[in-house]
Amino acid sequence: MTGKHTWAIPEGYIPAESTGPEPEMESHETVCILNTNDEEATVEITVYFADRGPIGPFEKTVPAERTRHFRFNEFEDPEKIPKGEDFASVIESDLPVVCQRTRLDSRQAENALLTTIAHPGE
Amino acid sequence: MTGKHTWAIPEGYIPAESTGPEPEMESHETVCILNTNDEEATVEITVYFADRGPIGPFEKTVPAERTRHFRFNEFEDPEKIPKGEDFASVIESDLPVVCQRTRLDSRQAENALLTTIAHPGE
Amino acid sequence: MTGKHTWAIPEGYIPAESTGPEPEMESHETVCILNTNDEEATVEITVYFADRGPIGPFEKTVPAERTRHFRFNEFEDPEKIPKGEDFASVIESDLPVVCQRTRLDSRQAENALLTTIAHPGE
Amino acid sequence: MTGKHTWAIPEGYIPAESTGPEPEMESHETVCILNTNDEEATVEITVYFADRGPIGPFEKTVPAERTRHFRFNEFEDPEKIPKGEDFASVIESDLPVVCQRTRLDSRQAENALLTTIAHPGE
Numbered sequence: 219m220t221g222k223h224t225w226a227i228p229e230g231y232i233p234a235e236s237t238g239p240e241p242e243m244e245s246h247e248t249v250c251i252l253n254t255n256d257e258e259a260t261v262e263i264t265v266y267f268a269d270r271g272p273i274g275p276f277e278k279t280v281p282a283e284r285t286r287h288f289r290f291n292e293f294e295d296p297e298k299i300p301k302g303e304d305f306a307s308v309i310e311s312d313l314p315v316v317c318q319r320t321r322l323d324s325r326q327a328e329n330a331l332l333t334t335i336a337h338p339g340e
Numbered sequence: 341m342t343g344k345h346t347w348a349i350p351e352g353y354i355p356a357e358s359t360g361p362e363p364e365m366e367s368h369e370t371v372c373i374l375n376t377n378d379e380e381a382t383v384e385i386t387v388y389f390a391d392r393g394p395i396g397p398f399e400k401t402v403p404a405e406r407t408r409h410f411r412f413n414e415f416e417d418p419e420k421i422p423k424g425e426d427f428a429s430v431i432e433s434d435l436p437v438v439c440q441r442t443r444l445d446s447r448q449a450e451n452a453l454l455t456t457i458a459h460p461g462e
Numbered sequence: 463m464t465g466k467h468t469w470a471i472p473e474g475y476i477p478a479e480s481t482g483p484e485p486e487m488e489s490h491e492t493v494c495i496l497n498t499n500d501e502e503a504t505v506e507i508t509v510y511f512a513d514r515g516p517i518g519p520f521e522k523t524v525p526a527e528r529t530r531h532f533r534f535n536e537f538e539d540p541e542k543i544p545k546g547e548d549f550a551s552v553i554e555s556d557l558p559v560v561c562q563r564t565r566l567d568s569r570q571a572e573n574a575l576l577t578t579i580a581h582p583g584e
Numbered sequence: 585m586t587g588k589h590t591w592a593i594p595e596g597y598i599p600a601e602s603t604g605p606e607p608e609m610e611s612h613e614t615v616c617i618l619n620t621n622d623e624e625a626t627v628e629i630t631v632y633f634a635d636r637g638p639i640g641p642f643e644k645t646v647p648a649e650r651t652r653h654f655r656f657n658e659f660e661d662p663e664k665i666p667k668g669e670d671f672a673s674v675i676e677s678d679l680p681v682v683c684q685r686t687r688l689d690s691r692q693a694e695n696a697l698l699t700t701i702a703h704p705g706e
Contacts, residue, residue, distance in 0.1 A: 306529035407672035
């Protein structure tokens with residue numbers, strides 16, 4: 219079994235504009251979750267801001283032996299995450315999973331990419 | 341001896357298009373494995389998807405005191421990894437190794453790069 | 463409680479030039495700090511250079527359940543961090559936090575991004 | 585005291601071409617080392633390849649409370665590292681340090697950046 223129950227990502231930002239064909243080239247901020255267990259994992263994502271209280275949890279499921287790449291810009295329930303504002307996120311899972319985040323920024327003509335494995339909690 | 345026996349990479353994606361001279365500028369998704377041991381390491385890579393079961397293992401070897409940078413877009417046995425589809429991977433090695441992944445995305449005129457050390461398992 | 467009391471970032475560099483509208487597209491070097499505790503965290507950042515002694519500490523606060531994304535190019539007290547010079551940083555917090563750093567480099571026409579979770583101390 | 589005695593970086597590559605003014609925009613592959621100790625650290629870097637034995641060690645020093653950002657493309661003693669060839673590196677230090685690697689790739693008109701904290705050894 220590979221993974222941890224808690225992950226933190228201090229940096230989040232959904233660029234307000236995009237260049238290029240959607241959805242591949244739409245600016246997006248993604249959390250990628252890998253569940254290697256033989257049972258579905260239930261994941262709760264809480265989003266933190268600079269100047270107001272956290273929102274969420276956003277509930278997601280990752281089936282057994284599957285990966286799901288969730289785009290923060292598509293989160294809707296319980297509310298949307300505003301574009302152009304700094305945020306951070308904490309991912310809590312009932313089963314051990316592995317989390318990584320990636321951003322495609324296509325605000326300028328050529329896209330830019332960044333990624334990092336999230337910080338595993340205890 | 342440096343390394344771990346298990347590594348996980350939640351995010352994988354082989355862009356469907358490229359710009360620029362191949363093979364240097366072909367869009368690719370790479371896992372780089374370093375084997376500092378004085379014996380050859382046998383590595384098994386399993387690839388996970390969003391909506392179907394995992395494929396593999398893809399068997400690779402890394403000779404003693406060597407590094408090998410494997411491109412997911414060149415995997416063929418037991419099958420190819422489709423382009424333009426989200427995936428994740430788990431690397432299991434009989435000897436402790438260190439894994440890192442890198443992507444060169446040349447879909448637009450200027451290339452973009454990302455990298456991260458993989459998540460080490462227990 | 464998620465996080466550590468000490469974090470290190472060996473690479474820092476504030477590009478001397480920018481292209482594009484400020485402040486979004488101004489070249490910047492950011493440390494993002496997430497405080498999931500229910501109390502305010504007091505953070506001290508020390509900046510190291512190649513050829514002279516460290517400066518700081520720069521004192522910052524991150525309120526309870528908030529994230530703050532600090533730009534090194536806006537640090538002023540006790541002194542400014544010079545542009546175009548290699549630096550490193552150590553972040554010490556009285557409460558456990560999680561740190562990540564990101565750079566937007568807009569020296570050339572298209573921006574480039576990089577990020578990594580900082581290295582957690584003991 | 586922050587850091588470890590051993591670090592591994594599985595991915596290395598010095599692009600063969602550059603675009604833009606040197607040395608800032610010359611394609612480079614950097615290892616950034618932070619020494620927060622109050623004594624000079626002596627560092628030995630060994631470079632691994634795909635199809636031949638490792639070279640080195642390249643000996644470097646990082647003074648007390650300093651950071652040094654070493655460019656692999658400037659290594660000369662005991663030999664140069666070839667451009668356009670995959671490599672990996674292991675950093676061993678007599679004092680605990682923190683290592684991060686960064687690449688600026690300016691082969692195409694717009695530069696691309698990547699970075700990651702190295703993998704800490706035991």
